[in-house]
Amino acid sequence: MATKKYVICGVSTRANGMFIKPMLDTFRSHCEIVGLLDADPGRFANCFRKFPTLSGLPVYRPDQFDQMIRETNPDTVIVAGADHTHAEYIVKALEHDLEVISEKPMVTTGIDCLRVIEAQKHSKGKLHVAFNYRYAPIHTRIKELVREGRIGRVTSVDLNWYLDTYHGASYFKRWNRKRSHSGGLSIHKSTHHIDLVNWWIDQKPVEAFAYGALNYFGPDGEMNPSKEDGRYCGACHVKQQCSYFMRWSTRSKEVVPEDDHLTGIETKPSAYTGYRADACIFDSEIDIEDTYAAVIKYDKGAFMNYSVNFSLPYEGYRLAINGTKGRIETKEMLSKRTFPQEVEQTIDYFPLFGGKETIHVVPRQGGHGGGDPLLLEDLFLGPDPVRSYEILAGAEAGAASVLTGEAIWKSVQSNQPVRIADLLAVESRA
Structure with a gap:
């Protein structure tokens, strides 16, 4: 099976753990990562710290998608950033007749669903949505x-x-x-x-x-220890009064339970530009x-x-x-x-x-009940020929x-x- 070239749009925790790590390990003989795209340079730096072999890889801003495709000539675009960014990259990749792998949800609105379906109709490429629970x-x-x-x-x-x-x-x-x-x-x-x-x-x-x-x-949550915005768990002055935080921790030991959605680095103030993953669950911006x-x-x-x-x-x-x-x-x-x-x-x-x-x-x-490894095999090796029914979405x-x-x-x-x-x-x- 020939090696395929991949670019990744959205260098998120999910991109790092779900795609990049297995591509560099289990599927390294089938995959070559040739470019990264993200709005935040901090995410490139984080990725290169985790995976030093990728240091020096070409990186691109969101407005440089077409340039990335021209310069890297990929076979497949992996879309793994925040949900509202998916539609733009999926549509553009299909317009370039490329294969696309998108994290779920595919998009966030009905309008974008129509955009993607229309793009798929007129494309020689094909979109796969990574519904790992199926597996x-x-x-x-x-x-x-x-x-x-x-x-x-x-x-x-x-x-x-x-x-x-x-x-x-x-x-x-x-x-x-x-x-x-x-x-x-x-x-x-x-x-x-x-x-x-x-x-x-x-x-x-x-x-x-x-x-x-x-x-x-939100601010009216019954367990909110103090009605004030802008708090973060890492530096919160009332976290010992927060039942959600203290369920897993004690006064002498703070515990971050295992979770495949975020890693320790994401909770550090300097990890990314203007973003932390430990904002207060009682903040008024929640809608x-x-x-x-x-x-x-x-x-x-x-x-x-x-x-x-x-x-x-x-x-x-x-x-x-x-x-x-x-x-x-x-x-x-x-x-x-x-x-x-x-x-x-x-x-x-x-x-x-x-x-x-x-x-x-x-x-x-x-991960995900044993579904992740089989999903990745279908994505990077092709659908299992022994399986008698369609599973890849x-x-x-x-x-x-x-x-x-x-x-x-x-x-x-x-x-x-x-x-x-x-x-x-x-x-x-x-």
Whole structure:
């Protein structure tokens, strides 16, 4: 297999850990990184500290994208910066007929979904959206059970997702707390969950109705020890009165729990230019929700009851998929912060007429429930030829999850159901 050349737009923590590190290690004989693009020179410096072999690599500003393509002649563009930057790089890369790998969410608005879909139609290149949750062993087994017809035609789905008080709060410390940057968590985070269901049941969402609120974070959060803006955990004078901080720490020892979304360097004031990832979760600039409950209707008749909560005692989810021939259900405890011991993964299958069957799933090492390593193999080595079904997501799947997330948020604002088709019609006229 020939070596392919890659450029990376957005030299983020995710870019460093999810892409650059394995490209330099596991996939080094298949990958050559030929350029980096970012608005912040501090991110280049951080990358070169982590990976000295990349020192001297050409670096570019956002307005130098076309110059980067001319000078480096890449095969593939990896897009891994803040969510609101994705659309511009994806569209430009497709216009250059290049392969594109984008972190999820693909984009943050319906308008940008349309831009990407249109660009994909006219491009010789192809977009892949890095939905790593699809690849976790328990998730592929659920897909296989549905494909095998074990539960018949899917009629309804119940999915309740829980984030603990560290991981959930982390979204309110970082740039995700601004809707203009992330699209809100119904897009930034829920696209993961919505995409899983879309893929599992092979149906397209057509309508959503939802409620949402900011219950825990922001200046009116009940656990806010002091109503003042501009605080950072690293230097906060009231952090010992903050229940979110002290859950993991003691007066004599400050602990940063394991989290694949940020590293220690990001919490240092000088790590990046004008940005820290430890901003106060009670700041008044927060303009997103931390709780959603939604009902989603699908094109082949299924309904989903979906909820997500970003401040709970433990992390995981509860899932049930019902069909004309039976039901499958599972619950998964995802975080070793709150469940340090390995929890056995099982799926319970209930035929409509007959006895329950418990299916034991063999766990796999790696991030996101063992999904990351297999996703990277598909991205850098090509799709697994042994797999009998499609798993790597493209522009259409990326758009379906974003549009559903936007429909959820717009329903929260309007207190009315939002049809995806109407949303697309409005966006196309914008």
